[in-house]
Amino acid sequence: SYELTQPPSVSVSPGQTARITCSADALSKRYAYWYQQKPGQAPVLLIYKNNERPSGIPERFSGSSSGTTVTLTISGVQAEDEADYYCQSADSSGNVIFGGGTKLTVL
Amino acid sequence: QVQLVQSGGEVKKPGASVKVSCKASGYSFISYGISWVRQAPGQGLEWMGWISAYNGNTDYAQKLQGRVTMTTDTSTSTAYMELRSLRSDDTAVYYCARFIWSGYSSYYYMDVWGKGTAVTVSS
Numbered sequence: 001s002y003e004l005t006q007p008p009s010v011s012v013s014p015g016q017t018a019r020i021t022c023s024a025d026a027l028s029k030r031y032a033y034w035y036q037q038k039p040g041q042a043p044v045l046l047i048y049k050n051n052e053r054p055s056g057i058p059e060r061f062s063g064s065s066s067g068t069t070v071t072l073t074i075s076g077v078q079a080e081d082e083a084d085y086y087c088q089s090a091d092s093s094g095n096v097i098f099g100g101g102t103k104l105t106v107l
Numbered sequence: 108q109v110q111l112v113q114s115g116g117e118v119k120k121p122g123a124s125v126k127v128s129c130k131a132s133g134y135s136f137i138s139y140g141i142s143w144v145r146q147a148p149g150q151g152l153e154w155m156g157w158i159s160a161y162n163g164n165t166d167y168a169q170k171l172q173g174r175v176t177m178t179t180d181t182s183t184s185t186a187y188m189e190l191r192s193l194r195s196d197d198t199a200v201y202y203c204a205r206f207i208w209s210g211y212s213s214y215y216y217m218d219v220w221g222k223g224t225a226v227t228v229s230s
Contacts, residue, residue: 033216035152042202042220043144043152049214086152090215094166094208096142096154 001091002026004099011105018074020102022087025068032070033088034063036081037101043086047072074104082106109133111203111221118227119193126189127224129203136184137161140206142217143177143188145199153199157206158186193228200225 005023012018022032032050035043045054047063050070060075074081087099114128129141142157156167158177165177176189186203201224204217 031214031216035217037152042222043204043217044220045216045218048216048218054218088152088216090213094210094215095168096157096215098144098152098154101151 001095001097004087004089004097006085006087006099006102008100009103009105011107012074012077013107014077014079016077018077018081018104020072020074020085020087020104021069022071022099023069024089026091027065027070027089028068030089030091032063032065034061034072035086035088036083037086038083046085077104077106079106109205109219111205111219113201113203113221113224116225116227118229121194121228121230123193123228124189124191125193125226126187127201127203127226129186129188129221131184131186131205134205136179137181140208141177141179141186142204142206143175144202144204144217146202146223147196147199150199155188155201157208160186190226193226195228198226198228 034047036046037043046061050065051063062073064071085102110132112130117125119125137160140157140159143155145153158165160179174191178187203221205219208215
């Protein structure tokens with residue numbers, strides 16, 4: 001197995017762009033997924049297969065991949081986007097792996 | 108709409124077992140898997156494993172092998188997760204989630220989540 005590395009925290013002002021990264025050598029070969037979790041709530045799928053957005057997720061959320069790093073970009077950050085964000089992938093056996101999570105603070 | 112409704116919170120003593128249920132509605136239950144994820148207080152997400160609702164095949168996180176059992180009842184579209192020999196560090200919110208996977212195309216993820224079940228292990 002392997003680890004997914006995320007920054008513990010990211011801060012951004014309203015209306016600005018937030019970028020949250022997730023790194024692992026395996027990400028050059030495997031899909032990544034992103035979840036948003038607000039306090040006291042269940043996670044919500046934001047991005048699947050690196051850059052696909054489920055229906056109902058605002059367009060300001062996007063995902064990208066470059067080499068061993070995947071990035072969640074939130075354009076025009078709103079106060080309601082303050083939450084924990086988790087990246088997820090899987091190993092060659094299909095075991096799911098989560099990153100440690102990134103707390104997004106909207107200043 | 109797709110919905111996963113979990114059973115209520117539990118308080119257990121160390122060494123006991125807990126069984127959490129997750130009732131699915133709004134989709135074809137056997138066409139997906141169910142994954143279980145837990146979150147200890149103030150901590151991140153921890154994957155516990157998943158079960159195919161189609162054939163009952165399971166894959167458990169190595170850390171929990173021997174203590175966890177996941178099952179489904181297709182007649183009621185309900186999934187269950189039983190954790191035995193509970194310890195204080197099993198105190199967490201336990202989530203079920205609809206699991207989408209393809210071993211051939213190498214994708215594995217969860218698109219709809221239950222609201223969670225709080226399990227407290229305390230003497």
